[in-house]
Amino acid sequence: MINALKKNNSKFILIGKINGLSHEAKRARKRLRNLKVDEQNYHFVNRKILLGVNVRHHLLAYAFLRGIDYHKIEATCREDNKPSIKSIFEIIQLHAPRYIPYDTYTKTGGKSYSVTEEDVTAWLNGDKQ
DSSP: OOOTTTTOTHHHHHHHHHHHHHHHHHHHHHHHHTOOTTSOOHHHHHHHHHHHHHHHHHHHHHHHHHTOOHHHHOSOOOGGGOOOHHHHHHHHHHHOOSEEOOBTTTTBOOEEOOOOHHHHHHHHHTOOO
């Protein structure tokens, strides 16, 4: 796979989103630890779960765009905990470059770049592209 984020400024936006979401997840986790037993903690648990899922999908989209194999990131994953292909694909669409500049060192690039939902599915299944 090709590193589509190399020499591309959209990676900084994606990294900023990941850092912001993970910071909020940490705040929710800290808030949960400090709650008393009789307080209703449903809202904080729900917030932490939603943030965690969102951070995971952003990290997987970042790994896809960097050209890292899915199984290097998540070696094992239960069937009921599979990531959402649609969510990852939407994040990739937002942050993927339209064109990859030519890299003289690796002799790659110099072409347009597009991703389909089938590419994301193949990546999650471990198929080589």
